[in-house]
Amino acid sequence: MTLTATTAKAAAPRLELSAGTIVEGEDKRTDDVASLEYGIYRATKNRRLIDECAEVLNRGGVAALVPTTATETYLKSVAEQVEQFARSRHQAEGTASGGILALPTSGSTGTPKLVAIPVAGLVQFLQWGQDYFNFDATTLSLSLSPWNFDVSLLDTWAVLSSGGTVVAAEAARLHDAAYLARLLDEHRPTFVQVVPSTLDALINAAGGATYPSIRNVVLTGGVVAQPARAAAAKLFPEATFHNVYGATEVNDCLIETLSAQQFAGTETLPLGMPIAGCEIYLDADGERQPLHEAAEATHGELLVRTPWMADGYIHEGSMTPLPVTADALYPMKDQALWANGQLMYQGRRDRVVKVRGQRVNLEELENAARRTGLVGMACAWLTDTAPAEELHMAYTTPDHGTATTGLQLRMAMSATLPAFAMPNHLHAFAGPFPLNGNGKPDLPTIKSRVESE
Numbered sequence: 001m002t003l004t005a006t007t008a009k010a011a012a013p014r015l016e017l018s019a020g021t022i023v024e025g026e027d028k029r030t031d032d033v034a035s036l037e038y039g040i041y042r043a044t045k046n047r048r049l050i051d052e053c054a055e056v057l058n059r060g061g062v063a064a065l066v067p068t069t070a071t072e073t074y075l076k077s078v079a080e081q082v083e084q085f086a087r088s089r090h091q092a093e094g095t096a097s098g099g100i101l102a103l104p105t106s107g108s109t110g111t112p113k114l115v116a117i118p119v120a121g122l123v124q125f126l127q128w129g130q131d132y133f134n135f136d137a138t139t140l141s142l143s144l145s146p147w148n149f150d151v152s153l154l155d156t157w158a159v160l161s162s163g164g165t166v167v168a169a170e171a172a173r174l175h176d177a178a179y180l181a182r183l184l185d186e187h188r189p190t191f192v193q194v195v196p197s198t199l200d201a202l203i204n205a206a207g208g209a210t211y212p213s214i215r216n217v218v219l220t221g222g223v224v225a226q227p228a229r230a231a232a233a234k235l236f237p238e239a240t241f242h243n244v245y246g247a248t249e250v251n252d253c254l255i256e257t258l259s260a261q262q263f264a265g266t267e268t269l270p271l272g273m274p275i276a277g278c279e280i281y282l283d284a285d286g287e288r289q290p291l292h293e294a295a296e297a298t299h300g301e302l303l304v305r306t307p308w309m310a311d312g313y314i315h316e317g318s319m320t321p322l323p324v325t326a327d328a329l330y331p332m333k334d335q336a337l338w339a340n341g342q343l344m345y346q347g348r349r350d351r352v353v354k355v356r357g358q359r360v361n362l363e364e365l366e367n368a369a370r371r372t373g374l375v376g377m378a379c380a381w382l383t384d385t386a387p388a389e390e391l392h393m394a395y396t397t398p399d400h401g402t403a404t405t406g407l408q409l410r411m412a413m414s415a416t417l418p419a420f421a422m423p424n425h426l427h428a429f430a431g432p433f434p435l436n437g438n439g440k441p442d443l444p445t446i447k448s449r450v451e452s453e
Contacts, residue, residue: 014123194218209235242255305329347361369413
C-alpha cells in the first residue's frame with residue numbers, strides 16, 4: 001500500500017503504516033504516557049509503538065519518541081513539555097490541527113530538545129523515499145537505528161507505508177556479531193541504512209560473507225573512510241549505494257547515488273545533489289548563492305529549505321521557531337566546497353577549535369584517522385587544562401581485535417595532517433564506542449572511560 005492523502009479534519013494527510021510488517025524487535029511494553037492530545041513513547045521496536053504513534057498523529061495530536069535509555073528525569077521533562085504544548089495548541093487551534101511528531105536531537109541526558117515535524121511534511125518525505133528507492137510489498141528493510149533517530153523515518157516508516165517488511169534490530173545488540181549475522185542470514189534484507197558505527201558492525205559481523213539480496217544501501221550521519229567502503233561493497237556486491245545528507249530539522253536534502261565500484265573506489269564521497277523540491281544555498285562570507293549558480297571553488301556554509309522541514313522546537317510548553325534566515329533557509333553549520341560539479345563536505349563550523357594559535361577542525365582530524373585504514377571509528381575533543389589546550393582522540397580498530405598502536409596511527413596521520421593538528425593524546429579503545437540515544441558515539445561516556453584508565 002502506498003501513502004494516500006486521505007482526509008480527516010481540514011484535509012490533514014494521514015499516515016497509513018498498518019499494511020507493513022515488523023519482525024524481530026523487542027516484545028515488551030514500556031511505561032508510556034498518552035492521552036487524546038499527545039503520547040510520549042520510549043522508542044521500543046515493536047508493532048504496538050508504531051501503531052499507537054500513528055494513531056495519535058492521525059487524530060491531530062503530538063507524539064514524542066524518546067530513547068529507550070532515557071532516564072525518568074528526562075522522560076518527565078519531555079512529558080511536561082509535550083503535555084503543556086499539546087493542550088495549549090488544542091485550545092488555540094482546535095482538533096483540525098495536523099499531527100506533530102517530536103524527535104529529540106540530544107542523547108538521553110541533559111535538557112531535551114524536541115524537533116517538531118508536521119505530519120504533512122512527514123507524508124511528503126515518506127512518499128519521496130518510496131518513489132526514489134522503489135519501496136513496495138517486496139521490500140525488506142534491516143532497521144539498525146533507534147526509532148527516536150530521524151533516519152528511521154526512511155528505513156522503517158517509509159517501508160511500512162509501502163506495505164514492506166521491517167526487520168527491527170534491537171539497538172542494544174548492534175555490536176553483537178552473532179546476532180547481526182543471524183539477521184542477515186535468516187531474513188536476507190533488500191534495504192539497509194547505516195551510520196558509520198553500524199556499517200562497521202555489519203562488516204565485522206559478516207566475517208567475509210556476502211549478501212547479494214541487498215539492493216540499496218543508504219549511508220548517513222558521517223564520513224566513512226575508503227577502506228570501510230571497499231569492505232561494504234564486497235559485503236553487498238549487488239547493491240546501489242547512496243550517500244545522503246540532512247539533519248533532524250530539515251530531514252534528507254542531498255543525495256549521491258553510486259555503483260558498488262564507485263562507492264568503494266572514491267577517495268572522498270560527495271554530499272550529492274539536491275533532492276527534488278529541496279533548495280540548497282552556499283553562504284560565502286555573507287554572500288549567498290544558490291548551489292546551481294555557485295562559481296567554481298565556492299566555499300561556504302550550507303543553507304537549506306526542504307518540503308518536509310520541521311515547524312520548530314517544542315520548548316517550555318510552546319513552539320520555538322527554527323533559527324532560519326529571513327527567507328526561511330535553515331543554517332546547517334556545515335561548511336562545504338563546490339568544485340568540479342560536486343559538493344564536498346568541509347566540516348562543521350562549531351567543531352573548529354583553536355590549538356596552539358592554529359584553527360583545527362576536529363572532524364578533519366577524525367577523518368584523517370579513518371582514512372589511514374588503521375581505525376574503525378574516531379572521536380576527538382579538546383581539553384582546556386593549564387598551561388595549554390590539549391587535543392585528545394579515542395579510536396577503535398576496524399575489527400575491534402587487531403591492536404593499532406598510537407605510534408603507528410600517529411605516523412600514518414602525519415602524512416595528511418600538519419604537526420599543529422596532531423593530537424596530544426591517542427587513546428586506543430577496547431571494543432566499539434558506546435552510543436547515545438540516537439545511535440551516535442557518546443562523547444561524554446567515551447571521555448569518562450578514557451579518563452578512568
